[in-house]
Amino acid sequence: MTRRAAIIAFSLVVAIGLLGMQSWDVALGRVQRGAIQAIEERTGFVVKAIERAEIAFLPLPRISLSQVSFIQRDGVLAGEAVRVKAHLRLLPLFSGRISFDRVDLVAPRIDIAVPAGSDGITEWLSPALAEFEQLQRQSKIVVSAGSVFLRADGAIQSVVRDIDLVIDERSGNQPLALSGSLNWRGVPTDLSLLWPMAGGSAKASLSATSSLLKLRFDGTRSGPGEPVISGPLVLSTPSLPKLLGWFGEESRLGSALGAAAVSADIQVKPREVSFNSAVVNLDGERLDGAMKLAESGGRFALSGTLAGATLDLGRILDRLPVPVFDVADTVPFDLGAWTARDIDLRISVDAARLKGARLNDVATYVLVRKGRFETGLVRAGAYGGSVKGRLLATAAPAGIDIKLQAGLDKVNIGQAASDLPQLGRLSGTGNAQLVLDGVGNTFDELLGSFTGRINLAARQGEIGGVAFGELLRRAERSPIQALRDWRQGKTPYESISANAGIAGGILALTEAQMTGQNYRFSIAGSAALRPRTLDMTALLASPNGATKLPFVLKGPVDAPAFEIETEAFLSPAGAALVPTLLTR
Known part of the structure; x- marks a missing residue:
């Protein structure tokens, strides 16, 4: 035996001897009591029941609990795990105390109570974060193959599956730090979070990556009272409609957009998010400005002003799920689906394309309120002349009241014909005015009115x-x-x-x-x-x-x-x- 091996063997014998000098009672009752007390102290979970408890010293000391049921003290979070492993600290064992620095939750099934009617991630995460914030210290928690059920009044609002997370150990007022992966609504996602647990200004960060989303936020959360989160945000998605659908938002207007990216200095307040110095990229076309997303009376509202060099308006219109107008179609108009969210968005660009036509100095807008949809061209230059238009649809007792106005002024038709083949046989300078007003519950009724x-x-x-x-x-x-x-x-x-x-x-x-x-x-x-x-x-x-x-x-x-x-x-x-x- 070498000198080094002898020293290691001697140290091991001494350690075992010290442990043996302690009055260890490995009976089930003692293990259970020690494990339960340590878990409740270092995780905030109250253990309700366990099926079996085991302790092992080699290769590292650990306690293993099988079929564990637990709940947080105020009942917001409850669950059960196939196995809970507590990794013991070695030095406290020499004095006969049970202490550990890591808890593994194997295949846990966790229920989190969320407010009734809530459908947003912020509302879902708030109860869990509030529970962790109450802890003065917390061991490292490792979750593997877990699932979380978000319930409101017993009804499942959402399910998160395949959770593999590591929540770092913290003490005092240190921030909560976690990282790992999960599967939400069929989309595997990698994420990391740094969330301050104390008042005052502190660093906060969030990173999420999936096939639908790349998000990075690094900023601060200030308090006390209602916290304000601020800092730079970068978000991108290959398909904005699919991303909205992933979050449970089925938007008719959102379907007009494809790949999108946003970078901005954001400020998050209760029920309000401001995007300052925003850069919005839509299918490769850049728009700059400011936006705000707010919630009031149960309705979300998006407002903003954006400006850019180019924008393909025709591509946006082509993506809208506009029904094929057919007098034989007796399905009533569904204005409610188009006005489910409030929108006040103003966009101006140097040049735009619309169904082949080239426009310049374009100012357009979308204004949506419940039961009211309005959009139009405030101004647009076109082939030496100008173009204007306005569409207004409002809910009425007889169906939908439609008002349409459009106008061309001094447009060079020959120049336009180079982009619009349907005008290929016509030249000259033209003017046009169109005014329509009608009301109906179906397209046939609308035409007749x-x-x-x-x-x-x-x-x-x-x-x-x-x-x-x-x-x-x-x-x-x-x-x-x-x-x-x-x-x-x-x-x-x-x-x-x-x-x-x-x-x-x-x-x-x-x-x-x-x-x-x-x-x-x-x-x-x-x-x-x-x-x-x-x-x-x-x-x-x-x-x-x-x-x-x-x-x-x-x-x-x-x-x-x-x-x-x-x-x-x-x-x-x-x-x-x-x-x-x-x-x-």
């Missing part, structure tokens, strides 16, 4: 796909020739104007005309909003009125038929040739 007006005007441009001037000249020479290949070419115009009134779900085109140097084109008729069909007639005439070509515009709005009304201007002899010409 609409009243309002539409005004259109354009000047100094062209319309592609037809050459009205050439068509008139050909018609003057030979009406038959006018029917050949007339859907080609371009028609320059000096002005376009159209005015329409809407009532009872019918749009009546009261005045509409387009004028050029050698023609005048007018159109009148109606459009039925419910079936979305057109029934209109038009007349193309020379300036002196000598030649006139009538047209009909009928059919579905998406693909109406625009044809020359041949029988109205052809002679009987020429009419006989029309079928042959039209089939060539």
